[in-house]
Amino acid sequence: MKAILIKKFGQPEELQFSEIQKPIINDDQVLIRVIAAGINPVDAKIRSGLHRSCKDLQLPAILGKDVSGIIEKVGSNVLDFKIGDEIFGLTNGSYAEYAIASAETIVKKPANISFYEVAAVSVAGLTAYQAINDQLQIKEGQKVLIQSAAGGVGHLATQFAKLAGAFVYGTSSAKNADFLLELGVDTSINYKAEKFEEIATGLDAVMDTMGGEILYRAINIVKPGGKVVCLPSSTKDDPIALKMAKERNVELIWPMMQPQKKHLQLFATLLEKGTLKVKVEKVFPLNEIVSAHETIESHSVSGKIVVGVSEPAKI
Numbered sequence: 627m628k629a630i631l632i633k634k635f636g637q638p639e640e641l642q643f644s645e646i647q648k649p650i651i652n653d654d655q656v657l658i659r660v661i662a663a664g665i666n667p668v669d670a671k672i673r674s675g676l677h678r679s680c681k682d683l684q685l686p687a688i689l690g691k692d693v694s695g696i697i698e699k700v701g702s703n704v705l706d707f708k709i710g711d712e713i714f715g716l717t718n719g720s721y722a723e724y725a726i727a728s729a730e731t732i733v734k735k736p737a738n739i740s741f742y743e744v745a746a747v748s749v750a751g752l753t754a755y756q757a758i759n760d761q762l763q764i765k766e767g768q769k770v771l772i773q774s775a776a777g778g779v780g781h782l783a784t785q786f787a788k789l790a791g792a793f794v795y796g797t798s799s800a801k802n803a804d805f806l807l808e809l810g811v812d813t814s815i816n817y818k819a820e821k822f823e824e825i826a827t828g829l830d831a832v833m834d835t836m837g838g839e840i841l842y843r844a845i846n847i848v849k850p851g852g853k854v855v856c857l858p859s860s861t862k863d864d865p866i867a868l869k870m871a872k873e874r875n876v877e878l879i880w881p882m883m884q885p886q887k888k889h890l891q892l893f894a895t896l897l898e899k900g901t902l903k904v905k906v907e908k909v910f911p912l913n914e915i916v917s918a919h920e921t922i923e924s925h926s927v928s929g930k931i932v933v934g935v936s937e938p939a940k941i
């Protein structure tokens with residue numbers, strides 16, 4: 627099969643086309659013919675060798691955690707899927723024509739949602755849903771600031787915070803102001819022209835996507851007893867942030883996205899009903915994977931980007 631391999635950590639050009647054997651499933655897994663692979667910042671961090679998981683990664687490796695596709699083989703212990711089922715979820719290596727997944731990390735794709743949209747929802751959606759509902763435990767009427775509200779995680783977190791009944795402040799640049807309003811943001815803040823701490827005050831919670839100075843400024847506007855969830859794992863245990871938070875009686879949480887099947891199932895239901903929407907800004911062909919990585923590293927994607935692996939016309 628065709629696959630994109632990295633043989634060493636480095637720049638996007640390390641992502642190279644290769645011809646390799648199809649993977650072999652065990653009794654608890656399924657073989658997926660990949661239609662689309664969602665691209666996440668973590669893919670680029672792994673490719674560059676900067677992610678903590680790199681020390682355990684055997685090279686050459688296929689990157690890509692978000693997958694959508696069609697089941698081609700089913701392990702003997704897998705009872706809830708059959709050959710031909712259209713699915714989405716998490717895998718280890720979706721930048722390839724075939725990928726394997728545990729039946730515990732995939733769900734069926736709603737018929738009215740495209741393979742591209744569902745390929746974009748798993749990692750960002752799980753991160754967003756767990757931040758809003760599990761870590762921040764947002765309740766009706768609470769005031770929450772979502773940083774990078776137009777980004778992959780942010781545009782989904784904004785929708786989950788609105789579903790929970792929160793008043794949402796969201797930051798973006800001017801080009802995304804209308805998108806933030808479409809998402810339901812109550813007060814949009816242009817982070818290039820305005821100081822968010824002068825507009826969003828007395829907050830119950832913040833979802834931080836940046837760390838550093840931006841995290842410190844956010845801690846200062848959270849009410850005592852409030853919470854901040856800090857998504858970039860590279861900022862974990864920042865001593866300045868920990869000291870500020872302790873002084874203000876604010877809880878800081880550095881989460882790790884959990885592959886919860888019940889959350890993926892919820893996304894399928896919400897997407898099917900139209901209650902949740904995933905924005906796919908661009909679909910790259912597999913042979914433009916280098917551009918896809920350069921784009922995710924620009925930190926300026928509105929919604930998500932996806933790589934199309936198989937032609938939908940062949941489905």
Ligand SMILES: NC(=O)c1ccc[n+]([C@@H]2O[C@H](COP(=O)([O-])OP(=O)(O)OC[C@H]3O[C@@H](n4cnc5c(N)ncnc54)[C@H](OP(=O)(O)O)[C@@H]3O)[C@@H](O)[C@H]2O)c1
Pocket residue numbers: 666667668749750753773774775776777778779780797798799800801802817835836840856857858859880881882883922925926927928929
């Ligand atoms: N801990 C975990 O388990 C976990 C899981 C997933 C992601 N993450 C991390 O969460 C972070 C966000 O991920 P993502 O996929 O949402 O990233 P992303 O989609 O690449 O974020 C892009 C967005 O960031 C916005 N942005 C750039 N600079 C900003 C600033 N100074 N203030 C506010 N917004 C800014 C951009 O808005 P404009 O284009 O409008 O400028 C763009 O919409 C990343 O660091 C990622 O590694 C952590």
